[in-house]
Amino acid sequence: MTDRVHPSTKPTTNGTTATNPSFPATKAQLYGATRPTYRPQFNRKRRRSCCCACVLWTTVVIFILIVLAAIAGAIIYVLYRPQLPSFDVSGLKISSLNLTSTSHLTTNINLNITARNPNKKLVYTYTPITISVTTEKDDIAVGSGLLPSFVHGTKNTTFLRAAITSSGVQLDDASASKLKADLKSKNGVALKLELETKVKVKMGAIKTPKARIRVTCKGIKATVPSGKKATTASVSNAKCKVDLRIKIWNWTF
Numbered sequence: 001m002t003d004r005v006h007p008s009t010k011p012t013t014n015g016t017t018a019t020n021p022s023f024p025a026t027k028a029q030l031y032g033a034t035r036p037t038y039r040p041q042f043n044r045k046r047r048r049s050c051c052c053a054c055v056l057w058t059t060v061v062i063f064i065l066i067v068l069a070a071i072a073g074a075i076i077y078v079l080y081r082p083q084l085p086s087f088d089v090s091g092l093k094i095s096s097l098n099l100t101s102t103s104h105l106t107t108n109i110n111l112n113i114t115a116r117n118p119n120k121k122l123v124y125t126y127t128p129i130t131i132s133v134t135t136e137k138d139d140i141a142v143g144s145g146l147l148p149s150f151v152h153g154t155k156n157t158t159f160l161r162a163a164i165t166s167s168g169v170q171l172d173d174a175s176a177s178k179l180k181a182d183l184k185s186k187n188g189v190a191l192k193l194e195l196e197t198k199v200k201v202k203m204g205a206i207k208t209p210k211a212r213i214r215v216t217c218k219g220i221k222a223t224v225p226s227g228k229k230a231t232t233a234s235v236s237n238a239k240c241k242v243d244l245r246i247k248i249w250n251w252t253f
Contacts, residue, residue, distance in 0.1 A: 082203070083118045085152060087215045087240045089193060090114045090159070092233040097142070097224045099183065103176035107143035109133065109164035110230075113195070117152045122203055124152035127210070129197040133164050136190035136218055138178045142166065147195075183224050191233070193217040193240075201246055213244040 091112035098106045111131070117124055129147035134140055143164040152158060171179065182189040195215040201208045217240040222233035 081119070082122055082201075084242050084244055085124055086116045086118065087195065087217070087242065088114045088116075089217050089220060089235045089238040089240065092191075092220060092222065092235055093230045094222055094225055094233060095230045097183065097189075097222070099171070099176060099179055103171045103173065105142070105166055105169045105171055105179070107133075107164065107166040109143060111145065111162045111164055111193075113147075113160040113162070115152060115158045115160060117154060117156045117158075120154055122201055123154060125200045125202070126150055126152065126213075127198045129160075129195050131162055131164060132194045132196075134192050134194070135179065135182055136192040136220075137182065138175070139192070140171070140175045140179050141169070142191065147197075188221040188223040188234070190218075191220040191222050193220065193238075199244070208246050211244060211246045213242065216241050216243070 089112070091110075093110045095108040095110065096106055097109070100106075111133075126149055128149050131145040131147060133142045133144070135142065143166040145162040145164040147160050147162050150158060150160075179189075193216070195217075197213055198210040199213045200210050217238055219237040219239050220233055220235055221237075223231045225231045
């Protein structure tokens with residue numbers, strides 16, 4: 001049985017293998033080769049409109065909140081008519097104010113403060129109050145003291161007493177020289193008083209967070225006792241300034 005010889009898939013011509021003729025690429029093929037890969041594009045106009053709408057609504061909400069806060073503050077002001085508390089130096093007696101030759105300062109002062117709450121519907125609650133006494137001219141520390149915490153009721157006047165002391169405090173040469181000159185003055189030494197604490201305000205059912213309050217009193221004229229008898233300082237020209245910032249919504253007093 002003889003084997004069949006199948007014809008080759010590649011025709012030959014004169015003993016050589018025939019190759020497929022190459023034809024030039026069509027216009028469609030050329031266009032497909034250079035055409036970039038398709039990527040879906042987001043609608044920029046739609047995204048921009050969404051952002052604008054979001055910003056607009058946020059602005060509207062903030063504006064409404066500001067208006068409501070202003071209205072609430074106005075209502076509270078009309079209902080409560082808040083006023084700052086007032087403080088006055090009602091008395092100051094110096095038992096000792098002695099500066100030694102070695103620049104050591106010893107002080108013993110009795111201080112009386114009158115605190116008034118003029119409000120009919122506001123109650124002030126004070127934390128312990130720190131007191132510092134310095135010379136008004138050169139701000140040299142003379143002594144310090146402390147007042148206990150207290151509640152300042154409506155239309156209330158409270159009398160406060162404190163002991164201002166310093167025991168053997170060493171002053172630098174410049175401060176000691178200035179203080180000696182002040183103590184020898186015929187007009188007495190001008191003293192400055194500072195009270196500092198924190199306070200909460202209650203207005204009906206509303207309670208504010210603690211706020212810092214500082215009271216500065218100037219115009220106190222004191223003379224140094226020459227013997228064991230205490231001297232009384234002149235406080236008739238003393239004036240106290242209250243620095244208090246309490247903010248409720250959009251309203252500050």
